[in-house]
Amino acid sequence: MRRLFFTTIMLLWVTFTFGQLTGTKTIPGDYATLAAAITDLNTQGVGPGGVTIELTAGNPETAPNGGYVITASGTPNSPILIKGNGDTITSSAALTAGALNDAFFKIIGGDYITIDGFVMQENAANTTTTASSNNMTEFGVALFYASATDGPQHCTIQNNTITLGANYQNAFGIYANSRHTSTNMTTTADITAQTGAF
Numbered sequence: 001m002r003r004l005f006f007t008t009i010m011l012l013w014v015t016f017t018f019g020q021l022t023g024t025k026t027i028p029g030d031y032a033t034l035a036a037a038i039t040d041l042n043t044q045g046v047g048p049g050g051v052t053i054e055l056t057a058g059n060p061e062t063a064p065n066g067g068y069v070i071t072a073s074g075t076p077n078s079p080i081l082i083k084g085n086g087d088t089i090t091s092s093a094a095l096t097a098g099a100l101n102d103a104f105f106k107i108i109g110g111d112y113i114t115i116d117g118f119v120m121q122e123n124a125a126n127t128t129t130t131a132s133s134n135n136m137t138e139f140g141v142a143l144f145y146a147s148a149t150d151g152p153q154h155c156t157i158q159n160n161t162i163t164l165g166a167n168y169q170n171a172f173g174i175y176a177n178s179r180h181t182s183t184n185m186t187t188t189a190d191i192t193a194q195t196g197a198f
Contacts, residue, residue, distance in 0.1 A: 019176040020047030057085040074112030084118030103139035109146025112160040144182035148192040
């Protein structure tokens, strides 16, 4: 019984250790889309030395409905770099009407993340600006806490061009707020510990 227990522990350790993302991952190449790479990042986590997820130049993409959601965390020695190489990310044309939390990128509680070198462009089909029925993108990059004690820390947003709806009153290039959750923008839910701040 003891041997079975240790064998199971070793298998779980090997699966966890070798499943983490490390080195440079290219799109296309290692992943077909940026969404697939970020999903794997959130599922597998970051291994020793960190990971660079790099969109190959000349490879524009459309963000998923609501945006790319990053919940994984890096560390000082194993950071996460998501590199755009000047590629354009267009927002989805299928945003939920009336939602106030659409973004190109949402960092929810993640730490040591850099988003670098993207051109983020509102979809030309998104034109409704009335808040209750809008189909616009609110944020280029939004930072939210995962819980009242777990906010995103040590994140860098650099070398990006963000173009949102000029006539939309709820448009912010970079947004960070520790007064509400990522899903309920209109109800105050303040952080309860310094670790929830960013």
